[in-house]
Amino acid sequence: MNTATLLAVTALLLTPGVQAEPDQLIIAGRLLDVRSGKLLPDQAILLEQDRVHSIVALGKLSTEQQALPRTDLSAYTVLPGLIDMHVHLTANPSAHGYRRLQQTPARQALFGVTAAAATLHAGFTTVRNLGAAGFADVALRDAITAGEITGPRMRVSGPGLCMTGGHCDNNLLPHTYQASGDGVANGADAIRAKVRSNMKYGADVIKFTATGGVLSRNTDVNASQYSLAEMQALVAEAHDRGASVAAHAHGLRGIKRALEAGVDSIEHASFIDDDAIKLAKSRGTYLVMDVYVSDYILQDGEAAGILPESLAKERTVGQLQRQNFSKAVKAGVKMAYGTDAGVYTHGLNGRQLNYMVQWGMTPLQAIQSATLHAAELLNWRNEQGQLNVGVLEPGAYADMVAIAGNPLEQITLLEQIPLVIKGGKAVKAP
Structure with missing residues (x-):
């Protein structure tokens, strides 16, 4: 031999x-x-x-x-085992808005211990964590992998990337504090450096914000964040390093820019239109639309500290997002399951399945979005090139x-x- x-x-x-x-x-x-x-x-x-x-x-x-x-x-x-492709295990759903200023990355990582156990016990054996300060999600993932705590298999992004004043920046404090989010980067060179830094410290995936967000102060969900050239630099750098890219995007212009830049998934996709749906389908880009969380925000958000301006934004987003979800399902766009857990109570991840059925999926399609299709987007494979999960x-x-x-x-x-x-x-x- x-x-x-x-x-x-x-x-x-x-x-x-x-x-x-x-x-x-x-x-x-x-x-x-x-x-x-x-x-x-x-x-x-x-x-x-x-x-x-x-x-x-x-x-x-x-x-x-x-x-x-x-x-x-x-x-x-x-x-x-089910897969949730958009969670925040280190985020306490009772500490939104200004309450989150009291949470250090270390405290968030400790909170993540109970959140991880609740998520696993809900049947979600794999998750993709999209955004955590101070690489708290990296610490949580590594503790689970080492068998020190109970939780799902994790792929993590570390801090989400954004422009100054963007959805992932710290916009709660006045200028005298000069507070800035961990992932803030402006311009193509700085963005490339931030991608490299995130991967240096343990990120598996890169998440960035292509538009404003519902739960961030003083950001417009319809306003695009990052130019097309900046997004292209980010995606190229991440793909060169073997990482996929998830783009938080509510507004249409940011969705289209992110699609043109070559991202692997669009998160939320609230204001997507027919043309952008066609573009996503032609490029094979996944949509990860959190069609459950709106009800939780509007029912329980005020008690959890969600800002009044955020509640007002959600009233313009939630129903339209669900209608556009139905359009995307009918068009045959690739869809993966993601719920934004951490905005709502961890362990309730399975509730979204029924919402997806109500808004156009068959039960099998909903299950496939949380198993096979989520696994294909995650692209976590064994030595033989076969899917490890889902x-x-x-x-x-x-x-x-x-x-x-x-x-x-x-x-x-x-x-x-x-x-x-x-x-x-x-x-x-x-």
Whole structure:
């Protein structure tokens, strides 16, 4: 055997889920294949450590496989662990507006411990954290990865990038304090440097604000932030470094600029129009539209410290965003699931699924947005180039949830998930 062949065989044997023997068995009464949309009865999910080894019909198990330690979920429907592509785990939803000035990055990271556990117990085994001061989300991710605390798998952005006075800047204090957000950068060269800095300190993804925001003081949701040239410099730098780019964008001009610049996802997309929908579809850009959170802001936001001007902005945004969500669904744009958790109470992430169905998706489309399609946008892959999350397939992490019923008939079942498995281990059980 020559050296090249030996190396190839060694790599194959060391690849999770390939060639090695399974060490655990999960019996699923019904298994939802999120690619085909089919509910497969009586399936056996064979695990190798923290990954899926193989999936076979229950009647085809070998004698040796039948003897493996097993988890009996024959009374349940099993599907991949859910993914939320827009969360803020270090953000306390009861500390909006001026209250947030009291929160240091260290305090936010500590708050994130309980938020991460609540999110995982809600069935969201993977999240993309888009924006955190002081790289608090990096610290949270690393503690979860090290097994020191309980939480979902995380991809994180660190501080969001923005122009001076933009949505991610600190606009709450008067000029005498000279306060500035961690991600403020102006001009193409400074923006490139900030992208490099974020990745130096642990960011997996780059998030920037292409328009004003609802919850920031003195920013207009319709006003574009960053020129096209600045956005292009940001996207090129991030893509050169292997990072994807998420653009916060409510207003139409900022949405179109971000699409032209080549971002991977548009977050919120509230005022998107037919032309921008066509552009997003032609470029394969994902829309991540948080169509649940508006109700929470308008019902509970004042008590949580959300500023009056922010409540007024939300009244102009929420309903129109949902109408445009319906248009985007009908047009067949790629959609990934993102809720803006941290604006609302962590652990309620599953509530948005029903909103997506109410505004035009089928239950399967909503589930796919939070599994397969979110995973494709996240692009987190194993050594064989296969998706690590969002699917139950050989080589993927053994992340799954189980419910007593059919989510294709009753999507609200996913709002209260009784059993959550991450990496082959139950982290929540009845």
